[in-house]
Amino acid sequence: MIEANAPRQGQALPRSAGDRPRLRPAARPWAEPSWLGIGIVAVAMLILPWALTLVDGGNYVTHLIITFFVWGIVAQCWNLIMGVSGVYSFGQLALFQVGAFTTGVLSFSVGVSPWVSIWAAPIAAVAAALIIGLPTLRLRGIYVVLLTLAFHELLRNWITTGPQWISGGGYGLARVPRLGFDRLLGPQYERVFYYYTGLVLFGVATYAIWRVLNSPIGLAFRALRDSEDYAISRGVDPFRFKLFLFAFSAFFTGLAGGFSAHYNGLASTSLFDFGVMINLLVMIVLGGWGTFAGPIFGTAILTFLTELLRAFDLYRILALGVAMAVIAVAAPEGLVPVLTRAFHSLFGVLFEADEPPAT
Amino acid sequence: MLKVTDLEAGYGGSQVLHALSLHVGDGETVVVLGPNGHGKSTLLRAISGLIRPSAGRVEFNGVDLTRLPTEQIVGSGVVHIPQGDLPFPEMTVLENLLVGAYRPGAWSERAERIEKVFHLFPALAERKRQLARSLSGGERRMLALGRGLMSKARLLMIDEPSLGLAPLVTEQVYETIDEIKRSGLAILLVDENAEHVAGLADRMYLLEAGVLVREGAAADLLRDEALLAAYLG
């Protein structure tokens, strides 16, 4: 059994989480989600798109939420690799595009039904991940940065300058078939079904990632990040874990890419732009590098913030850069851990502690 | 000269040194004996600033060195010759020695200092253009000592000079340390084995589990039968 917290030779036992004063479960209902709470949120999520169709501009909000679903998946996947297991891969966007263009080419240029071709997206992404991963993941951190950046560039180059049926003249495929939801209840309700599809994908991906994070594999990943040498000495084989992880996150990323292509009706080469990667990175860093809720939180903030700041588009990237810089220097763990701690310490004053604080 | 008071230090969550106090006088050679893993290296590293003490005070000629960055501690004349030698592998012997004279005061005198070091360690002179990574264990040890002497050291702290060396080379190393001692430099030496230091030490301390359990004039401690049994051979 992998014991990620076992002591190293010559060192005392590290203090475990139990040393902090903890509130009794009954005293902090916000930490333990009740089934009722989840149920209410779930129902709300299901009703929401319908409610939005009745509101002016609600369609646009639905679009934002769908965008949140797509990038939320990608952000969580990237976080799983970079934040949780400490593999500095910059290839996530490329894998997304592999998904998008695979299904795009199959459905647009070849003529396969989008409902079939969309499944090729995650498979192609996993294949690509394995191809990159096999040589790359054996190497130490900085080389991974380089190789994944190189892969990104290579793919961008290849797709942009490729034949018409891939590159669409350099900008991407512009008339990717959509999923035909407009035939169900009419065009004004089309988005609702995209919403549900996105919700399902997001839910499945989030759940899968949550399960992985809390499984022995997840512990192993965190051990890898905290001390690779120690984890190796305890029998964790970093390479196989990293490869699995890489493929796992590629699967959902590719799926998100495929869905995005069919939702937006296009597979665009502009998604290779560095700005998009920065956006994604901020989602992870802002929310909480290496945490579970962090990327979800970060994606949500960024998606809705982007809309608010649409007028200031030029300044937006600058602001993102500044935000990232501030976080890197002041709060490298991201907002979620910082806020969580602030929350705990604030409310810890108001409620009795379970045990006396450790000295 | 050097006054350490109630020093506490450790790594990560574990504390290695407990309320440790010692002193080294002008021109004195003080030896700290102790078994492996009991904090000898930690002691020197805490004094030279490679690790930060969590409590206590290090004073050298009246100056408080306790939480200063290493470069200032070295600047005040406390030179630490570390365990494992830590040579600069891709530099020649000559370059290694030159780095030792980095501080401005020593740099201007570097030519003379190199002469002195070569005089003390003829083997280094022969190999002055050789890369440090190709030196033998004994040569590395000499390089480490020579490098330490390149600065304007007033107190030399040496960590286990005999570690990993063949008996013959060990003899030479201690003889050289004796010569250094005779030149008037104060020395704080930590070692596991009392055999070679017997002739060198003016005063001795015993370090066990991060605590100094005995101290006294070397002559006194060395007469102790039990001690001789534990720390010789």
Next chain:
Amino acid sequence: MEILDRLVQALYSGVLNGSVYGLMAIGLTLIWGSLRMLNLAHGALYIAGAYIAYGVLGGLGLPVPVTFALAVGGAALVGLFIQLILINPILEKPGRDSAALIATLAASIIVQSTILLIFGGQTKQLPPVVDGGFKVGTTLISYQGLVVIGAAVVCLLLMTIFLRASRLGLAIRAISQNMDAAKLMGIPIVPAFVVVMVISAALAGLAGVLLGSILFFTPSGGFTPMLMAMVVTIFGGLGSVGGTIWAAYIIGLMESFLAVYVGPSWALPGIFLFMIAMLVIRPNGLLGLGEVRRL
């Protein structure tokens, strides 16, 4: 003869590119060697040099060599700010590897978007120091190109001499070979880092200024040269200056030969594929400093 023509073309662009890559890669390898950090802001510093020169020329109309010198100084200043504000504060913290990545990435975004805001996104070019050129066969060899090569070679030589023969250079090499030992020699570590960053930024800025008079540039134009510089740095061995200089010219020539003999769109992919192959077979590069332990 066509064979000779292509050869000359490939050699000329190869040496030209190699010189510029060398300037950029030296900075990267110094930063890696001493700070153990990958500087993702390097491309931004490169392009900042070009833009500062452009801005100074347009705004102040100073003679070209003065402008270029100012641009290099400007890039060095930007590097100084980055080091003081973003990097020094995180040096002591745990998890500083990822924090450094994010911090330098953030710096890169800030610099690039500031340039975009000030200068706009259209491509620009700098006027050459010297006009004109001569032809060897069908290849045009511009005097400016020779100036670039000359300036780069001189700088590379100066850097090598600096590192080998000066007290500060010795200190920087010491830090990159063994940080603890360097501390024990009394070398002030944080100021040394600042010096390394400033030198590195100046070299990157110089590369940008030099190449800016030959190629067009845009605010995001620093990314690909930075990537190539990283390839060079790894090929030459992280932390090894001599190896890096060799690697710069080898990669520069490789790129131009690929472009001339196989096709321009094969140059970059070819280099990257080569790099992947090299990393799999010989991860320490040409003259690397042994096992890279952190990052």
